Amino acid sequence: xxxxxxxxxxxxxxxxxxxxxxxxxxxxxxxxxxxxxxxxxxxxxxxxxxxxxxxxxxxxxxxxxxxxxxxxxxxxxxxxxxxxxxxxxxxxxxxxxxxxxxxxxxxxxxxxxxxxxxxxxxxxxxxxxxxxxxxxxxxxxxxxxxxxxxxxxxxxxxxxxxxxxxxxxxxxxxxxxxxxxxxxxxxxxxxxxxxxxxxxxxxxxxxxxxxxxxxxxxxxxxxxxxxxxxxxxxxxxxxxxxxxxxxxxxxxxxxxxxxxxxxxxxxxxxxxxxxxxxxxxxxxxxxxxxxxxxxxxxxxxxxxxxxxxxxxxxxxxxxxxxxxxxxxxxxxxxxxxxxxxxxxxxxxxxxxxxxxxxxxxxxxxxxxxxxxxxxxxxxxxx
Numbered sequence: 599x600x601x602x603x604x605x606x607x608x609x610x611x612x613x614x615x616x617x618x619x620x621x622x623x624x625x626x627x628x629x630x631x632x633x634x635x636x637x638x639x640x641x642x643x644x645x646x647x648x649x650x651x652x653x654x655x656x657x658x659x660x661x662x663x664x665x666x667x668x669x670x671x672x673x674x675x676x677x678x679x680x681x682x683x684x685x686x687x688x689x690x691x692x693x694x695x696x697x698x699x700x701x702x703x704x705x706x707x708x709x710x711x712x713x714x715x716x717x718x719x720x721x722x723x724x725x726x727x728x729x730x731x732x733x734x735x736x737x738x739x740x741x742x743x744x745x746x747x748x749x750x751x752x753x754x755x756x757x758x759x760x761x762x763x764x765x766x767x768x769x770x771x772x773x774x775x776x777x778x779x780x781x782x783x784x785x786x787x788x789x790x791x792x793x794x795x796x797x798x799x800x801x802x803x804x805x806x807x808x809x810x811x812x813x814x815x816x817x818x819x820x821x822x823x824x825x826x827x828x829x830x831x832x833x834x835x836x837x838x839x840x841x842x843x844x845x846x847x848x849x850x851x852x853x854x855x856x857x858x859x860x861x862x863x864x865x866x867x868x869x870x871x872x873x874x875x876x877x878x879x880x881x882x883x884x885x886x887x888x889x890x891x892x893x894x895x896x897x898x899x900x901x902x903x904x905x906x907x908x909x910x911x912x913x914x915x916x917x918x919x920x921x922x923x924x925x926x927x928x929x930x931x932x933x934x935x936x937x938x939x940x941x942x943x944x945x946x947x948x949x950x951x952x953x954x955x956x957x958x959x960x961x962x963x964x965x966x967x968x969x970x971x972x973x974x975x976x977x978x979x980x
Contacts, residue, residue, distance in 0.1 A: 654775025
């Protein structure tokens with residue numbers, strides 16, 4: 599029987615809530631379910647203000663608009679990231695400056711940020727890979743010293759924390775994703791967290807096609823009009839209804855994902871001791887969310903062969919990002935600070951294993967046993 603890499607989880611309340619949203623006659627966004635989701639994010643994840651968006655990408659694009667980027671300004675970020683992390687700023691004419699990652703967490707190496715800062719630097723965009731927090735204290739200290747804006751790409755980070763603070767709540771902005779591969783889902787969806795109140799009014803205008811439509815619906819003005827640049831960033835109300843069912847079950851989802859993650863971690867302990875692979879590293883003070891379980895193979899050739907052999911056994915395991923600095927668009931739009939040797943090495947060795955709510959312990963055992971068989975067969979040949 600096939601074990602997929604991901605299988606979207608349903609709580610059972612999604613369709614009734616969608617029907618309820620339809621019965622209320624508001625489908626285009628900003629209905630009762632949008633309000634519920636935004637209040638949940640603000641309350642549970644400690645944000646000053648949260649806006650649902652139609653994707654995590656849209657949340658990052660809103661952040662880029664909010665900081666008034668101009669062509670030629672620079673944004674420091676990791677190369678080991680999804681293209682949306684760079685695209686949001688490239689669309690404004692800014693230049694992504696790619697910095698190497700840490701070998702332990704695969705997050706932006708905070709020790710390299712300061713040397714990448716130039717007079718053109720406007721912001722730092724961090725990525726909390728696999729729901730494991732970046733070293734935000736150091737990063738915020740650097741940003742404060744150089745008066746830079748910090749955007750947290752917390753697409754992986756819902757309900758994860760760094761020294762007791764929720765990922766996405768520490769920078770000036772945080773971006774979440776509710777894509778079907780994430781912990782909480784609605785197919786496509788996201789949220790922008792505004793952690794500095796000075797940006798709230800402008801964010802409302804940008805999100806509503808550059809208009810003051812939100813004030814109109816609150817009864818604060820008699821008519822609304824075009825005020826500034828913007829776009830249509832709202833999440834539809836049907837998707838928000840789906841998402842609310844997920845948020846209601848967030849604690850259960852977190853518990854189940856963490857249990858699966860811990861099962862992998864325990865079962866693969868001996869493999870790491872034999873140097874067959876390396877398991878994830880979670881630094882002290884970081885509380886992850888079981889978003890993904892990855893291992894690092896000895897080299898790219900082994901990783902690629904393992905993926906192929908697992909697929910033969912109907913187990914769908916994946917690599918991850920092609921480093922942005924080496925991709926055609928990265929070469930065209932960005933620039934590299936340093937050699938990024940760790941980024942290239944980790945990207946070539948990473949292997950992500952199936953993890954989703956509903957995955958059974960027996961299936962996890964099958965993944966691990968099959969992985970062991972494949973790795974030992976390679977070792978014998980070697």
